[in-house]
Amino acid sequence: MSRRWIVPTVLFAAAMLAGCESVSAKDAAPETAPVSSAPAAAPAPAASPAERVVVIDPGHNGGGAAHPGEINRQVSDGRGGTKACNTTGTAADDGYTEHEFNWEVGELVRDALSAKGFHVIMSRTDDNGVGPCVDERGLLGNRNQAAAVVSIHADGAPATAHGFHMNYASPPLNDAQGDDSVRLATALRDSFVAAGFTPATYIGSDGLYGRSDLAGLNISDRPTALVECGNMRNAEDIATMESPDGRARLATAIADAVTAYLN
Incomplete structure (x- = not known):
């Protein structure tokens, strides 16, 4: 595996629980079905997972460092300003x-x-190109009517900072950036916790962080969250990230969260 130095860049939860009571069959009063000569209505077909589009956005790209002019080009930040097309990411x-x-x-x-x-x-x-720019990443889910968009990243904070956090657009600019994106971020957080990962000790609240400075989140009109899987400068976090088993566990947590959210 190639190792190259890349200059690091510096990059609440609303869980709504609903319950219902049920009455057991032995306690329920017997009912008599009405007699009808009309054929029974066919049940509505369940939504197939194949009908659900999911956009996965692995942050940055391997060729960015060699093309500073391209990745420094200014693009829309989704809130009336501009920012760089992309960055090289941390290491x-x-x-x-x-x-x-x-x-x-x-x-x-x-x-x-x-x-x-x-x-x-x-x-x-692949991991050899340049881009796409952050605005294009935000538009990808819109153009494909995605049911969910998840952007995958890792942080480059001080070495004492530990743990994951899930970002969502705040304040929201459209309906999808509101409750739907918070639910997606929360599903991701809960899945990471269930898999044994620790919410960030240095940013956000209980593993969730609403922010306004991420163009991909701002531009999206689909439910979108950005996952910071951990801090690459923290010894415990990077040991997980560099391990094939650790990466598999992180990927499973993300896939399980998306599945739970869409189901």
């Missing part, structure tokens, strides 16, 4: 790059969701 102290990690986890998530029958669209096809 671990040993040179393991974020763009490589994002791509490897993204492939695993794609395969897991495809195996469940979802139609998965990736924002990039």
Whole structure:
């Protein structure tokens, strides 16, 4: 595996629980079905996972560092301003790059969701190119009417900072950025916790972080969340990220969260 140094960049939860009581068959009063000569109505068909489009966006790209003019080009930030097309992403102290990690986890998530029958669209096809820009990544889900969009990243915070966090657009600019995106982010958070991962100790609240500075989230009109899988400068987090088993666990947590959200 290639190791190159990339200059790191510096990058509530509303869980609504509904319950209902049921009456057991032995306690319920017997009912007599009305007599009708009309044929019984066919049940509505269940939505097939194959009808659900999921966009997976592995952040950054491997060729960005060699094309500073392209990735520094200004694009819409989704809130009336501009920002750079993209960045190179961060890296671990040993040179393991974020763009490589994002791509490897993204492939695993794609395969897991495809195996469940979802139609998965990736924002990039490999880890050797430049872009797409952050505005194009935000538009990809819109153009494909995605049921969910998940952007995969890793953080480059100080070494003492530990844990994952899920980002969503706040304040929301459209309906999808409101409750739907918060529910997606919360499903991701809950899946990570169930898999044994720790919510961030240094940012957000209980693993969730609403923010206004991420163009991909701002531009999306589909339910969208950005996953920071951990801190690449933290010894515990990077040990997980550099392990094939750790990346598989992270990918499974993401795929399980998307499945739970859509079901």
